[in-house]
Amino acid sequence: MSCFHPAGFYAYTRYQPTLLCPYSPLYIHIHPSILIRPILPIINLFFTSLPPPSNSYEFESVSSSYSSSMTNYTPKNILITGAAGFIASHVANRLVRTYPDYKIVVLDKLDYCSNLKNLNPSRSTPNFKFVKGDIASADLVNHLLITESIDTIMHFAAQTHVDNSFGNSFEFTKNNIYGTHVLLEACKVTRQIRRFIHVSTDEVYGETDEDAVVGNHEASQLLPTNPYSATKAGAEMLVMAYGRSYELPVITTRGNNVYGPNQYPEKLIPKFLLLSMRGKPLTIHGDGSNVRSYLYCEDVAEAFEVILHKGEVGHVYNIGTKKERRVIDVAKDICNLFNMDHESSIKFVENRPFNDQRYFLDDEKLQSLGWAERTTWQEGLKNTMDWYISNPDWWGNVSGALVPHPRMLMMPGGVERVVPENVQSDSPHPAVNSSQFGKVGPTSRTGSNPTSKPGFKFLIYGKTGWIGGLLGKLCEKQGIQYEYGKARLENRAQILSDIQTVKPTRVFNAAGVTGRPNVDWCETHKSETIRTNVSGTLNLADVCRENGVLMVNFATGCIFEYDATHPEGSGIGFKEEDTPNFTGSFYSKTKAMVEELLKEYDNVCTLRVRMPISSDLSNPRNFITKIACYDKVVNIPNSMTILDELLPVSIEMAKRNLTGIWNFTNPGVVSHNEVLEMYKEYINPEFKWKNFTVEEQSRVIVAPRSNNELDASKLKKEFPELLSIKESLVKYVFAPNKTTLI
Numbered sequence: 001m002s003c004f005h006p007a008g009f010y011a012y013t014r015y016q017p018t019l020l021c022p023y024s025p026l027y028i029h030i031h032p033s034i035l036i037r038p039i040l041p042i043i044n045l046f047f048t049s050l051p052p053p054s055n056s057y058e059f060e061s062v063s064s065s066y067s068s069s070m071t072n073y074t075p076k077n078i079l080i081t082g083a084a085g086f087i088a089s090h091v092a093n094r095l096v097r098t099y100p101d102y103k104i105v106v107l108d109k110l111d112y113c114s115n116l117k118n119l120n121p122s123r124s125t126p127n128f129k130f131v132k133g134d135i136a137s138a139d140l141v142n143h144l145l146i147t148e149s150i151d152t153i154m155h156f157a158a159q160t161h162v163d164n165s166f167g168n169s170f171e172f173t174k175n176n177i178y179g180t181h182v183l184l185e186a187c188k189v190t191r192q193i194r195r196f197i198h199v200s201t202d203e204v205y206g207e208t209d210e211d212a213v214v215g216n217h218e219a220s221q222l223l224p225t226n227p228y229s230a231t232k233a234g235a236e237m238l239v240m241a242y243g244r245s246y247e248l249p250v251i252t253t254r255g256n257n258v259y260g261p262n263q264y265p266e267k268l269i270p271k272f273l274l275l276s277m278r279g280k281p282l283t284i285h286g287d288g289s290n291v292r293s294y295l296y297c298e299d300v301a302e303a304f305e306v307i308l309h310k311g312e313v314g315h316v317y318n319i320g321t322k323k324e325r326r327v328i329d330v331a332k333d334i335c336n337l338f339n340m341d342h343e344s345s346i347k348f349v350e351n352r353p354f355n356d357q358r359y360f361l362d363d364e365k366l367q368s369l370g371w372a373e374r375t376t377w378q379e380g381l382k383n384t385m386d387w388y389i390s391n392p393d394w395w396g397n398v399s400g401a402l403v404p405h406p407r408m409l410m411m412p413g414g415v416e417r418v419v420p421e422n423v424q425s426d427s428p429h430p431a432v433n434s435s436q437f438g439k440v441g442p443t444s445r446t447g448s449n450p451t452s453k454p455g456f457k458f459l460i461y462g463k464t465g466w467i468g469g470l471l472g473k474l475c476e477k478q479g480i481q482y483e484y485g486k487a488r489l490e491n492r493a494q495i496l497s498d499i500q501t502v503k504p505t506r507v508f509n510a511a512g513v514t515g516r517p518n519v520d521w522c523e524t525h526k527s528e529t530i531r532t533n534v535s536g537t538l539n540l541a542d543v544c545r546e547n548g549v550l551m552v553n554f555a556t557g558c559i560f561e562y563d564a565t566h567p568e569g570s571g572i573g574f575k576e577e578d579t580p581n582f583t584g585s586f587y588s589k590t591k592a593m594v595e596e597l598l599k600e601y602d603n604v605c606t607l608r609v610r611m612p613i614s615s616d617l618s619n620p621r622n623f624i625t626k627i628a629c630y631d632k633v634v635n636i637p638n639s640m641t642i643l644d645e646l647l648p649v650s651i652e653m654a655k656r657n658l659t660g661i662w663n664f665t666n667p668g669v670v671s672h673n674e675v676l677e678m679y680k681e682y683i684n685p686e687f688k689w690k691n692f693t694v695e696e697q698s699r700v701i702v703a704p705r706s707n708n709e710l711d712a713s714k715l716k717k718e719f720p721e722l723l724s725i726k727e728s729l730v731k732y733v734f735a736p737n738k739t740t741l742i
């Protein structure tokens, strides 16, 4: 019988379910926060002699091994979930390498924190198979269990980053609880599983008292304090229930923090290593006094090897170390490895909503199976540093994960990292021998389409502007929550207040002075231009970074002009990394300076817009409307931005956490005359215009204008469906206006 503790949690190990039952003579009614953990092991001794429950066995094959005290189990076909992630990749590689007789099937949905390269050592091995898919797909899991004759499951797949769980806890419930439930049901239905090893965490115990000298024993009460650990505890409850109700032979592990190669750099140690490699400050949540216990990944992989073969069904095993370290000391040790000064390299930032002080485990039980920690902290940290230095690009662009509070960047929908183009759901990844992939049944592509996911909230600056106004309308159309910023950009305190009240997941800056009726205004209003375009933009980027929010900045491509290496008509456009060469107008000059400074902000996505055009031909800001009203126009090919096509792309870029500089134009160029020819064809057959030269033009304007071609191939690679400028003009601007205006 299992009973609820007043705190609402089961006390849980296989043979101690009544430990905290109010009706038990041993029930001790004290407040959970002062529960005397040290006495629990003693009480456990009493209960370990209880017989197993007498439910009819659903899992016939396990009945004989169920009550043995120390089994020596030999699996045949193991399904490892989440093995493109950190810990499980080490476990999978180890088992593939050490046990050629075992078949290892890996199921992973390739979430943002995973990497198929983590499984490289197993790729060419005949006893290894990778399947891309979600554990939450019951059809897929059932299919795999049957077709691969799985007898053992090692279940690692989970959303694992505590910081993210403060922002988007539903993703954690979905993956960690529902996903586990699907696996358990599949075990129940297929009735062939002889071991289900469920991987949980030390965090389910909640915080350990600072002065406790005895660590949490496996029978200690579960008191999770954050959404991540709560979902892990929830999953454990289901595992326990399937063990009890259906005799599923379950073993649960609860581990301390793990570190080593292959870990996605949102976690403390790889994050500090990468920041050190980039010469950036190491940011610590709070004062750094929190204590953590770290185990090296190979030691943990060995622990799983031991538990797989020797672990007793129905039991929980802590995988722990008695060596504890304060976060500040971890940071200092990493600074020492890089010869960095502690004072100037360590920065303290706002703490997360709840940051447990300490997780201390009693690791005796696992040691009694013969496991021991082998790697010293110094050795493990050095190995890890060497690995990250040798593999700096393992994770691609992870600047979003390196900000102090990456939860806001990674939050909605558990954004997926970009999967190589030719990897389809359920289909083999080219990096892995295709013969080793199962042809699997249907899977859901949960998370593959960030557009459809709820949970984004945009804060937009530039309400009264053209782009800012359009962005708001787009959000309404797409059902994205948004608010316009109230702050003046030059006022830092006001920006902070906006961010604290709106709590945005992304910020868009479409504010700025562009001059009315044109940029000539900036020549005579230099202070106003600096205030908004320079100080304001930098302020916003800075406050966003302090708060871990991605900022999409609408910048300009009018900072380049054709030159000898990028001549007009050559098709050689300026690339993102090229240095601006046009400072002819004060407007362009300030924009180029700001772009340069924004490079220092890894939370900023700079979009170089050029000669924006929209389908609204009544808007005087529209390039088409402008040139259709001029008496004379120059005729020079230029890169341009079709807002109807590209503003939705900017939203998608924000959702994908894209940062850095982007030429934000449609590929190719179009000249003034070509645009006006289209205008004549689609809008007004009577339309006539005259050309003049650039020299003639310079006599009627104050500041020179830039003409250039931007190379949009980076954007096209990210969004292959992007239309060329001429196609986009027809599709988004002229064709829709033809019927209404002619």
Ligand SMILES: NC(=O)c1ccc[n+]([C@@H]2O[C@H](COP(=O)([O-])OP(=O)(O)OC[C@H]3O[C@@H](n4cnc5c(N)ncnc54)[C@H](O)[C@@H]3O)[C@@H](O)[C@H]2O)c1
Residues within 6 Å of the ligand: 081, 082, 083, 084, 085, 086, 087, 088, 107, 108, 109, 110, 111, 112, 113, 114, 115, 133, 134, 135, 136, 155, 156, 157, 158, 159, 160, 161, 175, 179, 199, 200, 201, 202, 232, 254, 255, 256, 257, 258, 259, 263, 264
């Ligand atoms: N890293 C630690 O310090 C630590 C400590 C204790 C316990 N744990 C537990 O160990 C396990 C592995 O942790 P990690 O750090 O290696 O995690 P990770 O974040 O590196 O990897 C998790 C993997 O699970 C996959 N995944 C997530 N949801 C999935 C789904 N619905 N279907 C299929 N695949 C899915 C991801 O793609 C990823 O490859 C987790 O269960 C975690 O709770 C981790």
